[in-house]
Amino acid sequence: MTGGMLKILQDMPLSFRVPLIASAMMVLVGVVASQQVLSSLSSVQEARLRELARLHVDGLAVALGPSVLRRDVWEVYDTLDRAASAGSGQRMVLTVVADETGRVIAASDPLRAPVDSDVGPLADEAQAIDAIRLSGAEDHIRVSAPLDYQGRNVGQIISELNVADLVAERWKAGLYLLAGNAVATLVLAFGGYLAMRRMLKPVARLAGHMGRMEGTLEPIPDKDLPKGDTELARLFQTYNTMSDAVQAKAEAERRLAERERFVSLGRLSSSLAHEVNNPLGGLLNAADTIHTYADRPEVVRQSAELMQRGLGHLRDVTRAILDQNRLDRAGQPLRPEDFEDLRLLFEPEVHSHSQSLDWQMKAGATALAMQPAAPVRQVALNLLLNAGAAAGVNGKVGLAVTAGGNCLSISVTNSGAAMSEGDLARLMASGPLPLGGGVGLRLVHDIVVGLGGTILHERAGEQTQIKVNLPIEGGVDA
Amino acid sequence: MMCAMCAAPALAQTVPPIRLGLTPVFLDNDGAVILRLREALQTGTGRSIELVQRRTYQEVTGLLLEGAVDAAWLCGYPFLQHEDNLALLGVPIWRGEPLYQSYLIVRADDPASSLSDLRGGTHAYSDPDSNSGWLVTASDIVRMGERPEGFFSRTLFAYGHRNVARAVAGGLTRSGSIDGYVWEALAQVEPDLTARTKVIGRSEKLGFPPFVTRKDHVAGPTVDLLRTALFDLGASPDGKAALDLLQLDGIAPGDLRLFDGIRARMRDVQGA
Numbered sequence: 001m002t003g004g005m006l007k008i009l010q011d012m013p014l015s016f017r018v019p020l021i022a023s024a025m026m027v028l029v030g031v032v033a034s035q036q037v038l039s040s041l042s043s044v045q046e047a048r049l050r051e052l053a054r055l056h057v058d059g060l061a062v063a064l065g066p067s068v069l070r071r072d073v074w075e076v077y078d079t080l081d082r083a084a085s086a087g088s089g090q091r092m093v094l095t096v097v098a099d100e101t102g103r104v105i106a107a108s109d110p111l112r113a114p115v116d117s118d119v120g121p122l123a124d125e126a127q128a129i130d131a132i133r134l135s136g137a138e139d140h141i142r143v144s145a146p147l148d149y150q151g152r153n154v155g156q157i158i159s160e161l162n163v164a165d166l167v168a169e170r171w172k173a174g175l176y177l178l179a180g181n182a183v184a185t186l187v188l189a190f191g192g193y194l195a196m197r198r199m200l201k202p203v204a205r206l207a208g209h210m211g212r213m214e215g216t217l218e219p220i221p222d223k224d225l226p227k228g229d230t231e232l233a234r235l236f237q238t239y240n241t242m243s244d245a246v247q248a249k250a251e252a253e254r255r256l257a258e259r260e261r262f263v264s265l266g267r268l269s270s271s272l273a274h275e276v277n278n279p280l281g282g283l284l285n286a287a288d289t290i291h292t293y294a295d296r297p298e299v300v301r302q303s304a305e306l307m308q309r310g311l312g313h314l315r316d317v318t319r320a321i322l323d324q325n326r327l328d329r330a331g332q333p334l335r336p337e338d339f340e341d342l343r344l345l346f347e348p349e350v351h352s353h354s355q356s357l358d359w360q361m362k363a364g365a366t367a368l369a370m371q372p373a374a375p376v377r378q379v380a381l382n383l384l385l386n387a388g389a390a391a392g393v394n395g396k397v398g399l400a401v402t403a404g405g406n407c408l409s410i411s412v413t414n415s416g417a418a419m420s421e422g423d424l425a426r427l428m429a430s431g432p433l434p435l436g437g438g439v440g441l442r443l444v445h446d447i448v449v450g451l452g453g454t455i456l457h458e459r460a461g462e463q464t465q466i467k468v469n470l471p472i473e474g475g476v477d478a
Numbered sequence: 479m480m481c482a483m484c485a486a487p488a489l490a491q492t493v494p495p496i497r498l499g500l501t502p503v504f505l506d507n508d509g510a511v512i513l514r515l516r517e518a519l520q521t522g523t524g525r526s527i528e529l530v531q532r533r534t535y536q537e538v539t540g541l542l543l544e545g546a547v548d549a550a551w552l553c554g555y556p557f558l559q560h561e562d563n564l565a566l567l568g569v570p571i572w573r574g575e576p577l578y579q580s581y582l583i584v585r586a587d588d589p590a591s592s593l594s595d596l597r598g599g600t601h602a603y604s605d606p607d608s609n610s611g612w613l614v615t616a617s618d619i620v621r622m623g624e625r626p627e628g629f630f631s632r633t634l635f636a637y638g639h640r641n642v643a644r645a646v647a648g649g650l651t652r653s654g655s656i657d658g659y660v661w662e663a664l665a666q667v668e669p670d671l672t673a674r675t676k677v678i679g680r681s682e683k684l685g686f687p688p689f690v691t692r693k694d695h696v697a698g699p700t701v702d703l704l705r706t707a708l709f710d711l712g713a714s715p716d717g718k719a720a721l722d723l724l725q726l727d728g729i730a731p732g733d734l735r736l737f738d739g740i741r742a743r744m745r746d747v748q749g750a
Contacts (some may be wrong), residue, residue, distance in 0.1 A: 072634075073634045077645065078641065109648070109649070110648055110649040111649040
């Protein structure tokens with residue numbers, strides 16, 4: 001029960017919870033205060049009643065002493081009857097005088113306490129005057145007091161007091177207190193609610209602002225900032241500073257990604273220069289040979305064929321570079337030739353590090369055509385460059401493209417050291433970028449996620465495998 | 479003239495007041511009645527009147543016998559008890575005759591209808607020397623062949639007929655013996671009180687409580703003055719007002735035979 005209420009309280013917005021708790025405290029204070037007031041009222045009433053009863057009994061004791069001593073029924077009755085009809089008659093409903101043996105001598109109402117009857121039943125419910133307590137809602141209470149005359153006890157007096165007015169007064173006071181407290185609590189609670197709500201409004205605005213942005217943070221406009229140098233104003237300023245920092249960071253990341261592309265291009269260019277340089281040497285040699293043996297047709301033919309093969313190779317390389325960078329190929333479907341181009345672009349990198357390349361192209365043109373060319377080439381090239389860097393001198397790098405089920409799989413493997421935590425975080429997760437390192441792997445991640453695919457990383461023995469699965473709509477016929 | 483003016487206060491100082499003893503035979507709690515009666519008698523006698531009240535008949539009778547009062551309004555029963563020393567001064571006339579009755583009363587809701595129904599109950603008498611407030615009921619019990627002291631479980635003396643009515647009305651006792659004249663007068667002035675009682679027995683008519691004096695004073699001038707004033711009460715406005723308050727027609731010379739009924743009852747009780 002209590003736990004459930006706590007849970008409800010915890011789930012409640014702050015702007016409701018705080019006023020609610022304040023109201024509850026006020027109700028508590030009201031109840032305690034009312035209890036105190038009623039308790040003092042009760043004490044006052046009891047004191048009043050004690051004094052009244054004491055006066056009544058003392059007065060009667062003086063008047064009745066001799067009559068009680070003589071057992072004069074008429075005199076006792078006459079005194080009681082006249083006392084009842086004078087003054088305190090409204091309060092004293094019944095007064096009974098008994099002798100020391102407990103037999104009734106006379107009562108103000110003899111029908112209720114006949115002469116000579118036993119006073120016991122009446123006395124049993126009676127309270128001592130000094131211990132009068134007004135408890136409960138009874139309209140009448142009974143008090144008893146010893147009747148002393150000339151220094152000795154000659155009997156007892158039992159009086160029944162009508163306390164209906166006191167009970168009603170207390171009831172009325174309780175009712176007024178209850179109503180007054182209820183109204184005051186309601187008013188104060190409502191006031192508290194409004195005040196708290198006003199005070200907490202900026203917090204709610206901040207929470208709303210943060211909730212609306214869904215990942216991206218936007219600074220809160222100056223006009224919405226709380227006035228003054230309060231905690232809330234500082235909180236808002238901190239939030240704005242933070243959102244500016246996040247935006248600056250995102251911008252930096254974007255610029256880094258751009259730069260990464262140029263870095264890749266640079267690396268490509270250097271390997272291509274190497275690739276072009278080799279045939280160029282051969283071509284120059286062939287040109288020299290032709291120049292030297294221009295009169296020997298078979299040598300010239302042989303050199304011309306050599307030059308033809310070298311130029312053909314150069315043409316292929318040039319075409320691959322064009323394809324890689326041609327803007328008008330954006331949105332073109334992926335073709336097997338794209339992978340041939342990649343191989344052509346990547347092989348010089350492999351050779352420069354004396355690495356071995358295992359190239360397996362098992363996916364058909366149909367399956368490839370389901371994917372856009374540029375992003376997939378970007379992904380594969382980045383992964384290959386990364387694998388090549390990781391494999392090191394004399395390492396092994398492999399690429400396997402397969403199509404099966406509902407996806408096209410591009411698996412890149414390499415020997416060598418495992419990927420660092422930072423690189424894995426870049427590749428596998430969408431969280432904030434770890435410090436240091438490039439952004440190529442994050443680019444792969446973003447592109448794959450953009451294409452609706454998944455990335456799997458596996459480290460088996462000395463080999464690292466990165467497998468990218470790209471979905472194919474409608475599946476593919478194996 | 480001047481001398482007469484000087485002598486008047488001296489006379490007032492030297493002439494003693496006429497002292498009249500009163501028993502609680504009538505509405506002795508009514509101050510207005512006492513005041514008006516005194517004024518009427520002062521007017522009638524030309525003397526100052528001192529009305530002496532005592533709680534019991536016995537005390538007033540004692541005052542009369544020892545000469546502390548000149549006359550007294552006494553009950554027929556103590557008058558007859560001291561017949562040798564007392565003389566009749568006058569008897570009030572109530573409802574046309576110098577007679578009254580004793581009433582036996584119970585609470586209005588009591589089922590009793592006669593004295594015998596009250597056996598074993600509690601009973602309020604007015605005074606042990608009262609005819610209507612004791613003698614009548616005691617003699618009735620004797621006439622039933624029983625003892626007055628054992629007939630009721632408890633008896634008390636309330637010393638006043640009005641008190642008897644209060645005792646019965648309030649439930650202190652089941653029944654009471656009361657002066658019929660007082661009960662009827664109460665029914666006029668305090669109907670709420672008498673309404674809570676009912677009369678279940680009325681005695682034969684008996685001699686009304688008389689004004690009496692000592693035999694050796696009966697021919698004296700003071701008693702003469704008083705007698706004349708009593709007989710002439712109805713003639714003066716003050717006296718008429720006093721009689722109206724007392725609900726009496728007047729006061730007339732009485733005859734001892736009026737009290738024969740009481741005498742008979744005294745014999746019955748004494749013989750028992």
